[in-house]
Amino acid sequence: MNVRKEGIAVRLGDPLFVAAALTLALFGIAMIYSAGLTEIRTPVANAWKRQAVWLALSVIAFAFASRVPLRWLEWATPWIYGLSILLLIAVLVVGSGPGTRSWLKFAGFSFQPAELAKLATILMLARSLGGREEPEVRLLRLWRPMVIAFAPFLLVLAQPDLGSAVTFGVILICALFWAGVPLFTIFMLVSPGVSLLLGWSATIWGVWFVFVIILLYLRRPWMLEAVAVGVGNLAAGALAAPLWNSLAPYQQNRLLVFLNPGIDPRGAGWHLIQSQVAIGSGGWLGRGFGEGPQKRLSFLPEQHNDFIFSVVGEELGFVGVLVVLLGFGWLLQRTVKIAAGSSQNFGSILTFALFGAWFTHLVINVGMTVGLMPVTGLPLPFISYGGTFLLMTFIGVALISRTAQEH
Secondary structure, eight states: OHHHHHHHHHHHSSHHHHHHHHHHHHHHHHHHHHHTOOSSOOGGGGHHHHHHHHHHHHHHHHHHHTTSOHHHHHHHHHHHHHHHHHHHHHHHHHOBOSSSOOBEEETTEEEOHHHHHHHHHHHHHHHHHHTOSSOOOOSGGGHHHHHHHHHHHHHHHTTTOHHHHHHHHHHHHHHHHHTTOOHHHHHHHHHHHHHHHHTTOHHHHHHHHHHHHHHHHHHOOOHHHHHHHHHHHHHHHHHHHHHHHHSOHHHHHHHHHHHOGGGSTTTTHHHHHHHHHHHHHTTTTOSOTTOOHHHHTTOSTTTTTTTHHHHHHHHHHHHHHHHHHHHHHHHHHHHHHHHHHOSOHHHHHHHHHHHHHHHHHHHHHHHHHHTSSOOOOOOOTTTSSOHHHHHHHHHHHHHHHHHHHTO
């Protein structure tokens, strides 16, 4: 009996981790089924069946991927990354989707290349950073991982898919941090991005820029790096207004209603207002599975996908939401533990970068349903409807499981 249990543990790496991921996915199918229980018949009613098929495919993919040795995967990584870049280019030419070019469709089958690109970028960063004997402290010598992350970032941003594009930046930061790059070096790298976000206010941006200059003076990095960081912050601050004007109107409205949903309650603010009403009406124990009025009357938009967490809040209440978040917390904690316990740099960085991607999706998705984040369209891992996302997520689970096997 003990031998059999040990054999299962070897094949799965961390059986409890895999079981938690599968439990969340099954819970997601149940909530997608509930999201389809509306007074008006919609295509969402059958979404749970399609998600169940994708889960079956995801489990098969997990079974294969979890048996691939990490050294084989590391060898194949450049090819996987190259394929993802080609697909991102292809989707800009022949892609389709509501308001974006995010999907490749053929023979009734839809595929979202950005999800493959996230996984491929994580693999490529793990390969690039894991092969270094010592952590890199020089900013300009990190050009290779920066190119690896920014190439898909720009291609996804051009679709345009701002939410997915942001994920690539977080993946890069997580990979650099886990590879031992000093925090000040990471700060220099991300500071122009902060300038871009603060550029809407000359006063706030000016305070930030002075702070950056003072910090550069105190830390005294290499002169060329200090100049590059200063120029980068200046350029980012100057580009803030033109970049804002280049955003599609629906993207601008999403950011504006984040600050004040009441400015467009029947338009861009509708999503957030209905989501807050749904979650708030759930109370402690919720309205009951399948009984959420906001959902049943189809007031809640994208209730099977981006706003599935709102359905959880409305029907299962505070207690249900807490249980789901605790489940995610345990899964993410386990992911970090596996990353820390791995003796292989490639597997360790890969695992922690996957943690960063999932954590970003969780924070942004939950945050946007309660008004703490702008509506960006990032799905909730394991739970939101979406075949490509679920498939790539379970391949990620398989890679983490393999890392746990080879620790």
